[in-house]
Amino acid sequence: MTVPQPPTPPGLRVEDLAGNAARNRTEMVVRYALTGAAGMSVLISTAIIVVLLRDAVGFITTIRLGDLGDSIWNPRLGRFGVMSPILGTLWVTLVAVLVAGPIGLGAAVYLSEYASPRLRRIVKPVVEVLASIPSVVVGYFAIRFLAPEVVQRLFSGAPAKNLLVAGIAVGLLTIPLMTSVAEDALRAVPSSLREASYGLGAKKVTTVVRVVIPAAVSGLVAGLILSISRAIGETMVVFLAAGGVPTRPTSPLDGGTTITAAMAAVATGTDNVAGASNTFQSAFFLGLILFALTLSLNLVADRFVRRVRQKY
Amino acid sequence: MALVDSDLTRDLVRARIQGRQSDAAGAAFKGILVACLVTVLAALVALLISVAPAGLDVFSTRGLSDFLLRPFSVRPDKAGVYQGTVGTVTSAVLVAVIAFPMGVAAAVYLEEYASDNWFTRLVNLVIRNLAGVPAIVYGLLGFALFVNGPFSSLTGGTTLLSTGLTLAILVLPIVVITSAEAIRAVPASLREGGYGVGATRWEVTRTLVLPNAMGGMLTGTILALARALGEAAPLFFMGAKTSIFSGGDWFDLRGDFTALPMIISDWSTRPATKWNGNTQAAILVTLVLVLGINTVGIVLRNHFDKKR
Amino acid sequence: MSGGASTTTAEPGPVPPVYRTEDLAVFYGSFKAVRDVNLEIRQNEITAFIGPSGCGKSTVLRCFNRMNDLIESARVEGRLTYHGVDLYDRAVNPVEVRRRIGMVFQKPNPFPKSIYENIAYGPRLAGLARKGPEMDEIVENSLRAAALWDEVKDRLKASAFGLSGGQQQRLCIARALAVGPEVLLMDEPCSALDPIATGRIEDLMQQIKQDYTIIIVTHNMQQAARVSDHCAFFTTEVSEESDTRTGVLVEFDATQQMFSNPSDERTENYVTGRFG
Numbered sequence: 001m002t003v004p005q006p007p008t009p010p011g012l013r014v015e016d017l018a019g020n021a022a023r024n025r026t027e028m029v030v031r032y033a034l035t036g037a038a039g040m041s042v043l044i045s046t047a048i049i050v051v052l053l054r055d056a057v058g059f060i061t062t063i064r065l066g067d068l069g070d071s072i073w074n075p076r077l078g079r080f081g082v083m084s085p086i087l088g089t090l091w092v093t094l095v096a097v098l099v100a101g102p103i104g105l106g107a108a109v110y111l112s113e114y115a116s117p118r119l120r121r122i123v124k125p126v127v128e129v130l131a132s133i134p135s136v137v138v139g140y141f142a143i144r145f146l147a148p149e150v151v152q153r154l155f156s157g158a159p160a161k162n163l164l165v166a167g168i169a170v171g172l173l174t175i176p177l178m179t180s181v182a183e184d185a186l187r188a189v190p191s192s193l194r195e196a197s198y199g200l201g202a203k204k205v206t207t208v209v210r211v212v213i214p215a216a217v218s219g220l221v222a223g224l225i226l227s228i229s230r231a232i233g234e235t236m237v238v239f240l241a242a243g244g245v246p247t248r249p250t251s252p253l254d255g256g257t258t259i260t261a262a263m264a265a266v267a268t269g270t271d272n273v274a275g276a277s278n279t280f281q282s283a284f285f286l287g288l289i290l291f292a293l294t295l296s297l298n299l300v301a302d303r304f305v306r307r308v309r310q311k312y
Numbered sequence: 313m314a315l316v317d318s319d320l321t322r323d324l325v326r327a328r329i330q331g332r333q334s335d336a337a338g339a340a341f342k343g344i345l346v347a348c349l350v351t352v353l354a355a356l357v358a359l360l361i362s363v364a365p366a367g368l369d370v371f372s373t374r375g376l377s378d379f380l381l382r383p384f385s386v387r388p389d390k391a392g393v394y395q396g397t398v399g400t401v402t403s404a405v406l407v408a409v410i411a412f413p414m415g416v417a418a419a420v421y422l423e424e425y426a427s428d429n430w431f432t433r434l435v436n437l438v439i440r441n442l443a444g445v446p447a448i449v450y451g452l453l454g455f456a457l458f459v460n461g462p463f464s465s466l467t468g469g470t471t472l473l474s475t476g477l478t479l480a481i482l483v484l485p486i487v488v489i490t491s492a493e494a495i496r497a498v499p500a501s502l503r504e505g506g507y508g509v510g511a512t513r514w515e516v517t518r519t520l521v522l523p524n525a526m527g528g529m530l531t532g533t534i535l536a537l538a539r540a541l542g543e544a545a546p547l548f549f550m551g552a553k554t555s556i557f558s559g560g561d562w563f564d565l566r567g568d569f570t571a572l573p574m575i576i577s578d579w580s581t582r583p584a585t586k587w588n589g590n591t592q593a594a595i596l597v598t599l600v601l602v603l604g605i606n607t608v609g610i611v612l613r614n615h616f617d618k619k620r
Numbered sequence: 621m622s623g624g625a626s627t628t629t630a631e632p633g634p635v636p637p638v639y640r641t642e643d644l645a646v647f648y649g650s651f652k653a654v655r656d657v658n659l660e661i662r663q664n665e666i667t668a669f670i671g672p673s674g675c676g677k678s679t680v681l682r683c684f685n686r687m688n689d690l691i692e693s694a695r696v697e698g699r700l701t702y703h704g705v706d707l708y709d710r711a712v713n714p715v716e717v718r719r720r721i722g723m724v725f726q727k728p729n730p731f732p733k734s735i736y737e738n739i740a741y742g743p744r745l746a747g748l749a750r751k752g753p754e755m756d757e758i759v760e761n762s763l764r765a766a767a768l769w770d771e772v773k774d775r776l777k778a779s780a781f782g783l784s785g786g787q788q789q790r791l792c793i794a795r796a797l798a799v800g801p802e803v804l805l806m807d808e809p810c811s812a813l814d815p816i817a818t819g820r821i822e823d824l825m826q827q828i829k830q831d832y833t834i835i836i837v838t839h840n841m842q843q844a845a846r847v848s849d850h851c852a853f854f855t856t857e858v859s860e861e862s863d864t865r866t867g868v869l870v871e872f873d874a875t876q877q878m879f880s881n882p883s884d885e886r887t888e889n890y891v892t893g894r895f896g
Contacts, residue, residue, distance in 0.1 A: 011703060012702070012703040012704065012705050013705065014705050014706075014709050014711045014712060015711070016705075016716075017702075017705060017707075017709075017711070017712040017713060017716050017717055017720075018711055018712070018713050018716065019713030019715050019716035020716075020746075020747070023512055023515075023715070024512075024713065026512075026514060027512045027513060027514050030514040031425060031513075031514075033417065034417050034418070034420055034421035034425055035421055035425070035431075037414050037417030037418045037421060038417070038418040038421040038422060038426070038431075038432075038435045039431075039435070040414060040418065040484070041418060041435055041438045041439050041442060041484070041485065041488070042434060042435060042438050044438075044442060044453075044481055044484070045438045045441070045442060047453060047456075047457060048445065048449065048452075048453050051452060051453055051456040051457070052449070052452065054456075055452075055456070102348070103348045103351050103352060104348075105348075106344060106345045106347070106348025106349070107345070107348045107349045107352055109345055110342075110345035110346060110348065110349050111349070114342060114345060123349065123353075125610055126352075126353060126356065127352060128606070128610060129356065129603065129606070130352065130355070130356045132535075132538055132539070132542075132602060132603065132606040133359065133542070133599070133602070133603075134541075134542025134543070134544065134573055134576075134598060134599075134602055135542070135543075135544070135545075136542070136544040136573045136576045136577050136580075137359070137363060137542070137576065137595050137598065137599065138359065139577070139580065140363060140576060140580045140591060140592075140595060141358075141359045141362055141363060143580060144362060144363075144580075144584070144588070145358060145359070145362040172355050172359075175352055175355075179352075197320070200320075200321060202320070203335070203338055204338055205337055205338035205341045205342070206320070206323075208341070209341070210320050211320070226444070229444055230444075232446070233444075233445075233446025233447070233448070233449075234446070235446070235447065235448045235544075235545035236544045236545055236573070236577060239545075239577070240577065240580055240581065260446065260448050260545070263448055263451075263452075263548075264448065264545060264548045267451075267548035267549050268548055283452060283549075284452055284456075287448070287449050287452045290446055290448070290449060291445065291446075291449050294444055294445065294446055295441060295444070295445070297444075298440075298441055298444035299441070302440060302441075427692050428692060499729075501725060501727060501729035502729060502731065502732075503690075504687070504690075504723075504725055504729060505725070505729040505730070505731060505792070505795070506731075506741075507687065507690060507718060508685075508687070508718060508722065508723040508724075508725070508796065509718070509719070509722065509741060509742030509745075509795060509796060509798070509799050510715055510716065510717075510718040510719025510720075510742060510745070510746055510799055511715070511741075511742070511745050512715050512745075515745050519741070519745075520731060523732075524732065
């Protein structure tokens with residue numbers, strides 16, 4: 001060292017820089033409280049998994065595993081054919097995605113690539129209104145309008161309540177989610193890509209279809225997966241509109257039930273929710289399947305969303 | 313990735329050379345997109361129209377207040393949604409009171425306090441995934457915790473308190489995510505100013521960050537509240553009543569209760585000839601509540617977006 | 621040297637330095653942002669940090685009041701003492717450090733509050749005064765010290781955003797002075813201002829220099845030459861193997877000396893405008 005070490009002036013000691021004790025204490029208490037609040041989410045997730053596992057296992061131990069292969073799901077009668085609600089869920093989800101995927105994507109492309117800012121400002125809130133309509137209201141709409149006015153006109157002889165009606169209505173509910181995720185993905189595509197395409201003399205449609213959409217594909221896939229997950233978890237619409245039929249559906253025009261509707265059905269019929277019977281526990285068994293399905297879909301979607309973030 | 317793929321370039325060049333300038337494809341494509349958007353709007357209009365007329369009939373023949381102020385009855389012309397409205401509004405208040413502070417606190421932790429460690433990553437992961445858990449699963453959780461579980465002596469079982477707590481857990485991830493976004497939008501220079509004059513982390517958060525993010529956080533919470541208010545699926549497991557019961561008055565947190573979405577669900581399945589009017593009327597009451605709260609949220613958000 | 625030289629002359633030697641760094645280096649994660657910083661900051665002087673962008677001068681400045689603590693990946697090696705106390709000692713609270721060592725930032729960043737509340741914010745949190753005449757006095761004195769009082773005394777309750785850029789920056793200086801610091805760190809305080817506002821800030825620095833020790837980071841060599849007593853020149857070195865740029869302190873000397881007769885060729889190239 002070229003400069004000699006100066007003596008510490010009598011003024012300052014380390015303790016002088018320790019800060020005000022009361023303020024330090026407040027800071028520490030707040031930090032603990034906030035950490036605790038954040039930790040709540042971990043507790044909640046743990047509780048969900050513990051609760052589902054506990055009662056699902058409780059349920060499994062009271063039945064013979066072969067019972068799960070039954071063709072009928074009616075736990076009150078001791079019929080545990082789990083394929084009935086699973087197939088019902090698959091049909092409803094398939095229909096819902098066929099409705100929400102293209103329409104939601106189309107609306108998103110229009111809003112992101114074609115609509116003027118003014119039109120966007122008007123249309124976006126309308127889509128948000130659709131998103132905020134309670135699903136039980138959409139369920140009512142399904143049984144009082146979609147079923148008689150749309151589905152039964154197209155397919156005469158279809159029962160009033162069926163998986164197709166439920167699927168279409170769930171699709172309607174899912175459109176806003178699809179639209180908003182897809183729009184975000186499209187808007188994340190840098191305008192330099194569009195300009196490069198126009199620079200080559202490409203028309204708008206060519207630019208959108210061959211440049212913008214391929215560039216946004218990760219986000220669009222994420223939107224689709226999230227829509228699937230949302231459709232699988234929707235309860236009220238299917239509870240009201242699918243018919244609650246306990247057999248395995250063979251076509252979407254059959255009445256049926258789904259994982260969620262079957263769970264709800266277990267808790268209805270009496271105003272007093274029952275406790276530990278295996279009828280009631282079957283809801284937890286279905287809940288575990290539902291949770292596993294939606295969680296894995298959400299994790300996959302998350303992957304795709306991250307890919308979008310990394311790219312741009 | 314190449315900026316624009318070479319196939320495209322070739323096609324474009326070929327189109328130019330051959331002089332094909334068909335705009336038909338472009339017009340058709342745009343037409344399809346418009347059709348998608350119109351379908352969405354048409355569905356919304358059809359929905360609103362289909363749930364209105366019979367309900368408005370009920371309001372005009374019985375009077376709005378009669379429908380709003382009467383409890384359950386076996387007679388459609390006497391049945392009202394008083395208990396349901398009370399239950400829905402009360403549980404919404406409970407949700408706001410519980411989920412807002414909890415959600416904001418968690419968001420503050422994540423955005424202002426957390427360092428990049430396993431706990432923070434876990435919390436982030438968990439919150440993102442909780443937001444995607446179906447509502448009915450929260451019903452099971454609420455049942456196992458509050459209705460018939462460790463906290464049932466506190467909540468009284470199938471009560472509004474259980475419902476409020478369950479719905480608060482349901483919307484908590486949404487409140488956290490939107491609050492975190494609002495906090496993230498607060499400019500770093502503001503925080504620096506506070507730290508620069510010797511404010512502690514909490515002082516910076518309390519006096520500078522939170523006031524600045526309040527708009528976004530309130531908006532997020534209000535939108536989450538609207539969602540909780542219309543949610544019916546968890547109520548199956550909360551023991552919401554669908555037939556005559558005594559009680560269900562304002563802030564009767566530990567008694568029997570019901571809520572509007574549950575009433576709609578139950579009345580929809582009753583014989584339409586007698587109950588359709590009431591069902592629609594109940595839907596209208598719910599929509600006014602939900603859409604009203606949503607409008608407040610959206611207006612607030614636009615207001616704060618403009619200010620930024 | 622035996623303890624307690626009590627004169628406040630600016631002559632090097634007798635007065636112990638305010639700051640002293642020994643082989644100070646700052647890392648962001650595994651990236652070494654700046655290294656080999658050895659310098660002393662003297663009391664009641666203005667010290668300027670100059671150098672091309674990315675040379676780590678702001679990074680070093682932000683160590684001097686532990687502002688770098690707010691960047692999670694930031695890590696400090698070497699030794700940084702403030703009046704002989706290791707600033708990175710475990711017992712040192714960065715909050716207290718920042719109260720004693722004020723900071724003014726590149727862009728004026730007043731709080732979205734009234735002019736009065738901008739100044740009162742720090743003293744209130746530090747418990748120097750609650751409200752009333754005591755606080756009024758702090759506010760007035762701080763605004764006077766920052767040469768802003770006459771311009772704003774009639775609109776103390778008005779929003780700080782109504783002020784011009786230069787006024788906002790002086791408000792930020794007043795805000796920093798209000799908590800009674802000894803040192804003022806200024807991170808390119810004039811880069812967002814026009815020449816007239818810049819001139820007023822430079823005049824102000826000369827005025828308050830008798831009460832404060834000032835360190836200023838600047839891109840502007842003329843500014844450094846105009847206002848500073850000592851000058852530290854930083855530059856970047858590109859590491860061959862990792863292809864990363866690391867800032868390094870090239871020369872630290874009296875400003876006069878540095879601009880007229882630099883000892884390092886790189887300094888000479890920079891101050892004569894041949895590079896940077």
